[in-house]
Each structure stands twice: as structure tokens, then as C-alpha cells.
Amino acid sequence: MKKNYLLFFLCFFGLLFSQAETLSDYYKIKEKYINNEENDSSVFPYLNMYIAKAKKEKNYEQLTQAYKDGVFFASTREQKLQYADSTISAALLSKDSDIIGDAYLGKGIVYYFNFKKYKMALNEYLKAYRFSENTKDNYLKYRVIYHLGVVKSYLGYYDEALKHFNEATDYFESQIRKNTHPNIIFNNKKGYYNGLHQMIVCYRNLSDFRKADLSIKTGLKETYHSDFKQERGYFLKEAGIEEYRKKNYKKSLELLNESLPAIQHINDFAWATVDYFYMGKSYWAEDNQAQAIANFQKVDSVFEKHKFILPELRENYELLINYYKNKKDTEKELYYTKQLLRADSVLSQDFTYLSHKIHKEYDTQTLIKEKQRLEWETSWGSFIIIGLVVIALGLCAILVIRYRHEKEIISKYKILEERIIGVQEQRSIPETNTFEPEIHKSGLDKKLIEDILIKLKNFEEKNGFTEQGLTLNKLAQKFDTNSNYLSQIINDFKETNFNRYLSELRITFITTKLYNDKIFLSYKIETLAEKCGIASRSNFSNLFYEFNGIRPTDFIKQRKQETENGDKRQG
Secondary structure (H helix, E strand, C coil): CHHHHHHHHHHHHHHHHCCCHHHHHHHHHHCCCCCCCCCCHHHHHHHHHHHHHHHHHCCHHHHHHHHHHHHHHCCCHHHHHHHHHHHHHHHHHHCCHHHHHHHHHHHHHHHHHHHCCHHHHHHHHHHHHHHHCCCCCHHHHHHHHHHHHHHHHHHCCHHHHHHHHHHHHHHHHHHHCCCCCHHHHHHHHHHHHHHHHHHHHHHHHCCCHHHHHHHHHHHHHHCCCCCCHHHHHHHHHHHHHHHHHCCCHHHHHHHHHHHHHHHHHCCCHHHHHHHHHHHHHHHHHCCCHHHHHHHHHHHHHHHHHHCCCCHHHHHHHHHHHHHHHHCCCHHHHHHHHHHHHHHHHHHHHHHHHHHHHHHHHHHHHHHHHHHHHHHHHCCCHHHHHHHHHHHHHHHHHHHHHHHHHHHHHHHHHHHHHHHHHHHHHHHHCCCCCCCCCCHHHCCCCHHHHHHHHHHHHHHHHCCHHHCCCCCHHHHHHHCCCCHHHHHHHHHHHCCCCHHHHHHHHHHHHHHHHHHHCHHHHHCCHHHHHHHCCCCCHHHHHHHHHHHHCCCHHHHHHHHHHHHHHHHHHHC
């Protein structure tokens, strides 16, 4: 990062040196600190001279550059943010769109890299995009495109993000081949390697492992024995994840451990947590639970400190919860359950904001500008406008349908909630009448009927229906009776057939658990199905909807919102 930032401006000042004596004076100050390490605050006596000179001369281009250097050499992220704000103030005074766009991009990078605040970073990236959309500085243009791709990748829009990264890496790679200054080539290589790393992440999440593997090999080959230690660390990380996928766990641990120092050196805590997570999974696969749990806990430590987690690390908490559940350590199981809920809250807030913002303020604006270009170039502009209007109306219709659907879900949830509460209140009232079956319903022996009905009642109270693979024959064997008798009694006294009777018990059981027990809200749909004895996720979801009138995902979402609002009111 040091060379990426400083060598570019060393080149920049070298080109300007011959143009004006004033610029040579700036260069003389700058050369006193140009070779210092990033975050080295000892340079500030010289840097303050630079700032004072630019202010006195009202040279806002140089003042912007001085504050950018302040971002680079500031020793804390808070100071970096202050200098990033000053960079924007100076850039605005310059009234140069490229300088202003670059300043907003710089502040966005501080939010992204040093704080991992995607919301704030995106706001700055979009401002940078607006100022740079007509720029002739392609290096600035494709840096903005790259960072917008990073946000889309974080949101899980991997196909869309890949388009951004392909655009950026194609540009950076084309500049590497040009016969130009070595420092400019260095900066473009930096952009190319970072874009290639992000492409690998997208390929991996899209399960395109062939392209991921080829790109990893390219990255490792080109960064071998080079100055790009940070980028090599990223490629080693991805190589370690790929070896984990191939079940080569020892090789995976070797590569992940090798990648970690370079990532930690630049305090990239986000990618470091990915290292910890896959190291934990590799240790787990090697049956080294102590090391596995230690690495999973490192992920939690980073989340606790920075309140940031990548979506792919959510599983980290599920593994910790299950581990301590099996250990019967309820205190730690509860702690990590709460952490998972906190992580989900952070992710859901980020995703709601970022997804809306990037599609509304970037994708929509890009679409509008493309429409204008087509209108200018072709006489078919009117047809395009009609098409876009149709699309807009379609989108409006989708939003209306979605809004009505959300209202319908809330209404159904309230109805179901009243039903659950009513059943619970009814159960709390002691039974006063002794059980007397209506013998006229069946031609079977009264004693046989009473015996089976008592067993069915006991079966319901002890949740025997949660056993997977339960059939009419198996239950009849458990009751020491004939399956035909059992089927007839269920039909006559439960007024339904055996399969529907079993399904209703299971769905009622899991619905009550979801309503009363917060931990069930954190389980995956597959886990919920398993808990109530249903083998298939799709079968569970369909039965839940059939009996409750609402999908389990929608019920869980509404219940989470209700419990969170209740907790806030209590707090």
C-alpha cells in the first residue's frame, strides 16, 4: 500500500517539477518523508510545512495532496478520517471534478478498509462516481468501479460484482503492458491483483471452482518474489480455502497460516477472520477440536471489537453453539446464540441499506445514462423510452405486490399469534371432565378404544411425534396394537387420517417453539424440520404454510422483529 500511494505521487511530482519553480519547492518538502512507512506520524513536522505553504499560496491542488499524505501517515484510523475530511474540503475549493472525485473515493476507502463501515463507504463511493463519471482519468474511474464491485460482492450480488471487477482488471492489465513509468505500472499491478483477488472470491461463492483455481494460480505465480506481499497474502488465503474444499486439510492449514502475517500486517481484520474461520474448520476436520474452537473464538473476538462480520462467517456461530450444546455448557451456548443474533442484526441492517442505496443511486442512474446515450445515437429512442416506462411500471407493480404481500404476511402472523396464545391459555386451564370416548363413532371394543386414546394422549404430551421416519405400522407396534385399529381410531376420534394427524402435531409443536423460544429463531429451516421429525426442508415449508397460512421464513422474520421491538421497549 505504501508504494501504491506514494510512488504514484512521486511520479506525479516528478512530471510537474519542470513546469514551475513553486512545484519544485513542494517536491523538496515531500522528498524529506516520501520513503517513510505508512502510519509513521514522525513525518508530520514536514507535512505541516507542506500544508502551511499550500494554504498560504491558496494552492488547493497541492493542499489536497498534502491532506492525502496525512491520511496515509496518520497513525490511527480516527486521524485518517479527519485528514480525509480535510482532503475533501481542499478538493472542493479546487473546483476540479477529478480532484473532488478522488477525495471522496479516498474517504470511502478509509471507511471501508480501516473501519469496515460499508454504509458510509458506499455513500462516499457514490459521490466519487458522480464527480468522476465524465472524467478522462481512467485510473480514477476504474478505481471507483472496483470499489462499487466490493460493495456488491459483500451483498452477495456476485454476478454483478464480477462485471465490475472484470472491467477494472481489464483496464489495469492493459496499462501494465504499456511502455510507461515504472511507478504507474506498479500502481496498475496493484489494482489488477486486488481485482483478481475479488474475482476469486466471487468465483468461489458462485461455485465456479475451475476459474477460481486458475485465477489463484495466476495470482500466486505473479506475486512470487515480488513487492506485493499484501496481495500474495490474499491469494494464499484463497488457495487455503480451495484446499479445504478439496479436503486437503493439512495443506489448507499450511497455506492459511502462511497468508495470515501479510493480512495482519496491514490490519485487514475482515479477511483475517476468514483465515481464522477456515483454519478452525480444517482443524475440526482433523479432529483437533481445541484448535478449531480457538480459531472460531478469534472470529468472535474480532466481531466483538469491530462490530463487523462477513456474511460467510455466520456459520462460525452455529458451529460454536452446537459445540457447547453437545458439551452441555449452557452458559457459553447462550452467549454464542446471543452473538449470532447480534451478527444477524448487523448483517440485516447493512444489507437493507446497501442494497437499496446501490441499486437506486448507482444502478438506476447508470441505466438512465445508458438510455440517454441510446436516444442520442439512434432514432429508436422513443421505443426505448416506452420500454423503460414499461419496466418502471413493472417495478412499481412489483413494489405494490410486495407491499401487499408484506401486509398479508403481518395479518396472517397476527392471526396465527392469537391462535397460539389461545391454545396456550386453554392448556393452562385444568381439565375438569373425565375422558369418555364416544363409542358410537366406532364399532371397536370400548376398552381397546380407551387404551389407544390414552396412549395417543401420552404420545402427544411427550412429543413422540418428533421421531423421524415414524409410520402407522411403527406407532401401532409401539402401542402393541393393530395398525388397522389405530388408523380407524385416529380417523374416528381425531377426525383425520394418520399422516395429517402426525403433520399437524409436528407443525403445532415447532410453531409453538418458534414463538416461545428465541433460540429456535436462529436455526436453519433444515434444523427446524429435523427438530419436529420432518425429513425434507421443502415438505416442512409446505406443511407449515398449509397449517399456518404463512411460510416459516416469514413467521421467523415477523417474530424476530416483534421480540427485538419488545427488548428495545424493555431496555
